[in-house]
Amino acid sequence: xxxxxxxxNLESIAGRVRAxxxxxxxxxxxxxxxxxxxxxxxxxxxxxxHVQVMHRTEKAxxxxxxIAGFGWALERDYDVIIEMDADGSHQPEHLPSLIGxxxxxxxxxxxxxxxxADLAIGSRWVRGGKVVNWPRSREALSRCANIYIQVMLGMxxxxxxAGFRAYRAETLRTISLNDVESTGYSFxxxxxxxxxxxxxxxxxxxxxxxxxxxxASKMSGNIILEAFWRVAQWGTKSWLRRIxxxx
Numbered sequence: 001x002x003x004x005x006x007x008x009n010l011e012s013i014a015g016r017v018r019a020x021x022x023x024x025x026x027x028x029x030x031x032x033x034x035x036x037x038x039x040x041x042x043x044x045x046x047x048x049x050h051v052q053v054m055h056r057t058e059k060a061x062x063x064x065x066x067i068a069g070f071g072w073a074l075e076r077d078y079d080v081i082i083e084m085d086a087d088g089s090h091q092p093e094h095l096p097s098l099i100g101x102x103x104x105x106x107x108x109x110x111x112x113x114x115x116x117a118d119l120a121i122g123s124r125w126v127r128g129g130k131v132v133n134w135p136r137s138r139e140a141l142s143r144c145a146n147i148y149i150q151v152m153l154g155m156x157x158x159x160x161x162a163g164f165r166a167y168r169a170e171t172l173r174t175i176s177l178n179d180v181e182s183t184g185y186s187f188x189x190x191x192x193x194x195x196x197x198x199x200x201x202x203x204x205x206x207x208x209x210x211x212x213x214x215x216a217s218k219m220s221g222n223i224i225l226e227a228f229w230r231v232a233q234w235g236t237k238s239w240l241r242r243i244x245x246x247x
Contacts, residue, residue: 004030011040013092019092063187074172091209118167157202161185
């Protein structure tokens with residue numbers, strides 16, 4: 001769970017995570033939040049052995065924070081690694097469904113697909129998924145971005161920009177995290193592409209996404225531009241590969 005200026009949200013969301021999956025450990029990756037989020041995270045860790053904190057010295061982007069957290073988890077041999085936001089938009093109550101989608105002995109919740117996924121995405125844009133209290137402009141941006149991604153990359157994933165997802169540890173080892181350069185929300189798209197190109201199984205689980213009540217969104221024009229430009233690059237490479245294969 002990466003954090004930057006989430007002091008108003010962290011304690012509540014951490015408590016809900018611990019209640020939803022009591023056997024799980026929570027790693028808070030704080031990018032030196034000036035509002036004291038890191039101090040709150042330390043207090044939570046002191047009171048609960050299932051909570052750990054990683055303090056980073058600067059705000060280097062969402063992707064870098066996630067890669068640092070993934071690396072921490074892989075070094076400690078966790079089997080399932082989940083990423084989620086700290087602002088309350090990702091409901092911890094969906095965690096059992098995401099984890100269940102990685103199991104091979106049951107159907108993925110909310111789908112007709114046998115589970116055994118390598119990556120389970122908490123999706124807003126599949127049947128059963130929805131958003132609550134989101135401005136129409138943000139909903140339109142997300143929907144259009146995902147249509148753009150599907151057209152450019154030819155992937156069937158409906159919500160490739162989603163940041164609430166569960167990975168098998170082996171999936172993250174397979175996709176070469178050290179080569180990932182994306183820093184903003186394009187990081188989610190980048191990893192989705194890598195999982196797809198590796199021939200691994202992706203399942204989308206419907207979730208309810210709730211707009212944050214406290215604090216400010218980290219979305220910016222630069223983040224949107226990075227995602228648009230990287231998808232254009234990836235899409236062009238994909239088209240060229242298909243063209244030359246057909247020659």
